[in-house]
Amino acid sequence: MMPRRAKDSSPASKARAYQIDDQIGFILRLAFQFHTAIFTDRMVANLTQTQFAAMAKIREMGSCSQSDLVRLIGLDSATINGVISRMKARGFIAVSEDPSDRRRQFLELTRKGAEVMAKAETVGVEITAETLAALTPTERTRLIRLLRKMTGAERAIRSN
Numbered sequence: 614m615m616p617r618r619a620k621d622s623s624p625a626s627k628a629r630a631y632q633i634d635d636q637i638g639f640i641l642r643l644a645f646q647f648h649t650a651i652f653t654d655r656m657v658a659n660l661t662q663t664q665f666a667a668m669a670k671i672r673e674m675g676s677c678s679q680s681d682l683v684r685l686i687g688l689d690s691a692t693i694n695g696v697i698s699r700m701k702a703r704g705f706i707a708v709s710e711d712p713s714d715r716r717r718q719f720l721e722l723t724r725k726g727a728e729v730m731a732k733a734e735t736v737g738v739e740i741t742a743e744t745l746a747a748l749t750p751t752e753r754t755r756l757i758r759l760l761r762k763m764t765g766a767e768r769a770i771r772s773n
Contacts, residue, residue, distance in 0.1 A: 648740075652665075652740050655736055655739065656740065658729045658733065660733055664696055664699065664700055666686045667697070668729070668730050668733070669734065670682060670686050671722055672734075676719050676720070676721045677719065678711070678717055678718065678720070679708075679717075697720065704725045705725060705726035706722055706723060706726050707723050709721070
C-alpha cells in the first residue's frame with residue numbers, strides 16, 4: 614500500500630486554484646472598460662452610455678413611460694431620474710404627464726434629441742464594430758447571442 618500524499622496547502626497551491634484571469638467577472642469588467650474607452654472617445658454630444666441607451670430606446674419606441682424605460686434598459690428608478698433630468702436639461706427629451714394618471718410620465722425625444730440620436734446611432738454602430746474588431750463575424754454573432762442568453766436579454770427581445 615502506497616502512503617498517501619499530504620495535500621499541498623501552500624499559498625502557491627491555493628493561488629493556482631483560483632486564477633483571476635479566468636474569472637468571468639474579471640473578464641467582463643476588462644471587456645466593459647475596453648468598450649467604455651472606445652465609447653467615451655467616439656460618442657457625440659458627450660452622451661454617457663446610459664443616456665445613449667435611454668435615448669435609443671425612446672427613439673425606438675417613439676414614446677415611452679419612465680417606468681417602461683427602467684425595465685427596457687435595465688436601470689433602477691433612482692438612476693433613471695437623474696438621467697432624465699440631465700437629458701431634459703440639455704433639451705434632448707420632453708416629459709409629459711399621463712392625463713389619466715398624473716404619477717405616470719411619458720418621455721419623447723425633442724427635435725434636438727432626434728438630431729443628436731441620428732448622429733449618435735451611426736457612431737454607435739462604429740463603436741460596436743471597433744469593440745468587436747478582434748473577432749470574426751461568426752464570433753461576434755455568437756458572443757452577442759451568448760451574452761443575451763446569460764443575461765436573460767434573449768427572452769426580453771423575444772417577448773417585445
